[in-house]
Amino acid sequence: MSSNQLKAPFQYEKIPLKNVTVDNKKKAKNMSNTLKRLWNYLAAEKGKLILVILMVTISSGLGLLGPFMVGMAIDDYIVTQEAAGLGMLLVGLIIVYLFHSLSIFLQNYWMIGIAQNTVYTLRKDLFKQFHRLPISYFDKRQYGDLMSRLTNDIDNVNNTLNQSVIQIFASVLTLIGTVAVMLYLSPILTVVTMSVIPAMFLAMRWITKRTGPLYKLQQNDLGEVNGYVEEIVSGQHIVKTYSQEEKVIRGFEKRNHSLKQTGFWALTIAGFIPKIMNMLNFLSFALIALVGGILVIVYDQQLVTVGIIVIFTEYARQFTRPLNELSNQFNLLLSAIAGSERVFQVMDETIEEIDETNAIEMENTKGTIKFDHVTFGYEDTAILKGISFEANPGETVAFVGHTGAGKTTIINLISRFYDYNTGKITLDGIDLKTIKRSSLRQHMAFVLQDPFLFHGTIRENIRYGRLDATDTEVEAAAMDANAHDFIVKLPNSYDTILDQDGSGISQGQKQLLTIARALLAAPSILVLDEATSNIDTITEMKIQEALKRLMVGRTSFVIAHRLNTIQEADTIIMLEHGEIIEQGNHDELINQKGSYYGLYKGQIQ
Numbered sequence: 153m154s155s156n157q158l159k160a161p162f163q164y165e166k167i168p169l170k171n172v173t174v175d176n177k178k179k180a181k182n183m184s185n186t187l188k189r190l191w192n193y194l195a196a197e198k199g200k201l202i203l204v205i206l207m208v209t210i211s212s213g214l215g216l217l218g219p220f221m222v223g224m225a226i227d228d229y230i231v232t233q234e235a236a237g238l239g240m241l242l243v244g245l246i247i248v249y250l251f252h253s254l255s256i257f258l259q260n261y262w263m264i265g266i267a268q269n270t271v272y273t274l275r276k277d278l279f280k281q282f283h284r285l286p287i288s289y290f291d292k293r294q295y296g297d298l299m300s301r302l303t304n305d306i307d308n309v310n311n312t313l314n315q316s317v318i319q320i321f322a323s324v325l326t327l328i329g330t331v332a333v334m335l336y337l338s339p340i341l342t343v344v345t346m347s348v349i350p351a352m353f354l355a356m357r358w359i360t361k362r363t364g365p366l367y368k369l370q371q372n373d374l375g376e377v378n379g380y381v382e383e384i385v386s387g388q389h390i391v392k393t394y395s396q397e398e399k400v401i402r403g404f405e406k407r408n409h410s411l412k413q414t415g416f417w418a419l420t421i422a423g424f425i426p427k428i429m430n431m432l433n434f435l436s437f438a439l440i441a442l443v444g445g446i447l448v449i450v451y452d453q454q455l456v457t458v459g460i461i462v463i464f465t466e467y468a469r470q471f472t473r474p475l476n477e478l479s480n481q482f483n484l485l486l487s488a489i490a491g492s493e494r495v496f497q498v499m500d501e502t503i504e505e506i507d508e509t510n511a512i513e514m515e516n517t518k519g520t521i522k523f524d525h526v527t528f529g530y531e532d533t534a535i536l537k538g539i540s541f542e543a544n545p546g547e548t549v550a551f552v553g554h555t556g557a558g559k560t561t562i563i564n565l566i567s568r569f570y571d572y573n574t575g576k577i578t579l580d581g582i583d584l585k586t587i588k589r590s591s592l593r594q595h596m597a598f599v600l601q602d603p604f605l606f607h608g609t610i611r612e613n614i615r616y617g618r619l620d621a622t623d624t625e626v627e628a629a630a631m632d633a634n635a636h637d638f639i640v641k642l643p644n645s646y647d648t649i650l651d652q653d654g655s656g657i658s659q660g661q662k663q664l665l666t667i668a669r670a671l672l673a674a675p676s677i678l679v680l681d682e683a684t685s686n687i688d689t690i691t692e693m694k695i696q697e698a699l700k701r702l703m704v705g706r707t708s709f710v711i712a713h714r715l716n717t718i719q720e721a722d723t724i725i726m727l728e729h730g731e732i733i734e735q736g737n738h739d740e741l742i743n744q745k746g747s748y749y750g751l752y753k754g755q756i757q
């Protein structure tokens with residue numbers, strides 16, 4: 153079995169950058185759907201959301217009241233020189249701004265809580281989903297890209313919820329309030345203030361139309377870079393062994409460059425927004441001062457007062473600021489929607505359990521596996537053709553054949569990582585497709601060529617086979633696996649912490665640990681992918697001895713690379729291009745003097 157079933161596949165070749173073209177209609181449809189789904193997450197925080205809305209309403213109202221009071225101060229108290237009234241108004245103004253600040257503090261406080269809880273649930277759901285997806289999903293994707301969805305994309309949603317939601321809501325309220333008060337004070341100056349809006353609107357539209365697709369492209373490129381880094385870091389040994397550093401750096405350079413380009417353009421175009429808004433803002437200031445000044449002089453303050461001009465200059469800023477904010481936040485929102493779309497894409501993938509509503513839960517199994525004219529292909533081309541054999545409890549079936557012959561694929565079907573196309577596979581006479589995957593895998597254990605160990609103690613790694621095993625049971629399994637002796641010689645014995653890849657102990661020792669793990673799991677079906685790598689003869693003997701102990705009474709499938717280790721197997725199946733070309737025990741196959749015989753002779757020599 154190739155180790156890529158459990159580890160990231162290592163690929164040098166560049167996966168072509170997705171050329172994202174944005175179909176507007178499709179995008180809009182996805183966007184509203186994504187927003188709806190995001191809203192479902194937010195709805196869990198209804199209580200806090202209501203408080204935030206209340207605080208935003210209060211702060212927006214108080215934000216409007218402030219300049220209005222300043223205008224009043226000018227017209228009613230400064231021009232008429234009434235000091236007492238002015239003093240009272242100033243105290244009022246201080247109170248207004250104090251409450252304004254308090255309401256802003258509270259809205260931020262509650263919104264941060266909402267954002268954290270939302271992304272917490274989102275992360276949890278996505279991580280759960282990873283575990284419900286079939287192996288075929290992971291076989292086809294770069295791990296780094298999936299990681300990037302769990303980290304960057306969700307971070308994006310977090311940032312937007314923290315900043316944008318409040319800003320957008322506050323901006324809309326401020327806009328409506330400002331227009332209402334402006335119309336009440338002077339319709340003429342309102343028209344003057346608003347005359348810059350068409351220009352602002354056009355500029356914003358032009359920019360957001362370009363930044364939306366760019367943000368999406370940027371997210372994709374980031375996923376691409378992360379995927380590549382993950383792949384190369386996990387394949388460092390191979391990169392160095394084959395002196396491929398230059399090629400790998402060039403591969404990274406290409407992806408990094410693409411990310412730089414999209415990032416540059418997304419930010420540059422988005423960066424135009426504040427500049428254009430500022431320019432238009434100054435223009436509206438000048439227009440208000442000009443038209444207001446003329447009105448004051450011509451109508452002698454009957455139509456417009458000095459205080460009203462001051463209020464309008466402040467409102468003009470308040471009016472364009474939310475527009476400015478809206479466009480900025482809208483950009484952030486677009487990037488968060490792009491991010492959450494990528495998260496929801498994973499959540500929408502077909503999960504393994506979907507067809508398991510009526511599946512059979514197998515409490516106990518004998519372990520009789522039967523293949524009856526089974527065919528299978530990962531995609532359209534057939535890989536396995538007409539495979540038939542039977543494996544009974546206590547028996548060992550070994551698969552032999554050249555690389556790509558289909559040995560791993562047979563194991564993939566037995567463990568239901570993939571489902572067969574035609575024919576039938578049964579476990580104790582029950583069709584495998586009708587058995588719940590988790591219940592089937594409960595009765596299986598794997599000892600792989602490249603043993604996978606998690607970061608944690610040796611004890612925890614062995615206990616992974618059966619989580620409720622006691623310390624005594626863990627140690628008994630280690631003894632049966634011939635691992636106890638080397639474990640107790642380690643500085644912290646069973647509590648020695650291993651790195652994720654188990655560095656610190658040898659390849660053979662790792663193998664012994666995975667055998668102990670399998671012994672603890674006590675499955676009825678065993679899959680052994682024979683180690684071919686550099687294991688010393690003594691450890692090799694220990695492994696063989698431990699495996700023999702492990703295989704007693706179980707149905708064992710062995711992917712054999714060296715034929716001398718499978719001479720005692722009950723059935724040896726010789727595969728070629730996905731077909732069984734010879735089947736029998738060692739002596740029978742030797743007597744046949746066919747392909748197995750040839751292979752055996754070749755290895756002996």
Ligand SMILES: Nc1ncnc2c1ncn2[C@@H]1O[C@H](COP(=O)(O)OP(=O)(O)OP(=O)(O)O)[C@@H](O)[C@H]1O
Nearest residue numbers: 153154291530535554555556557558559560561562
């Ligand atoms: N996930 C996959 N998607 C598509 N094709 C696959 C996949 N995994 C394997 N194959 C193809 O199926 C065929 C059989 O592969 P398989 O891994 O079963 O061979 P194998 O006998 O185990 O080889 P090896 O000894 O090299 O591990 C090969 O042609 C391979 O390219």
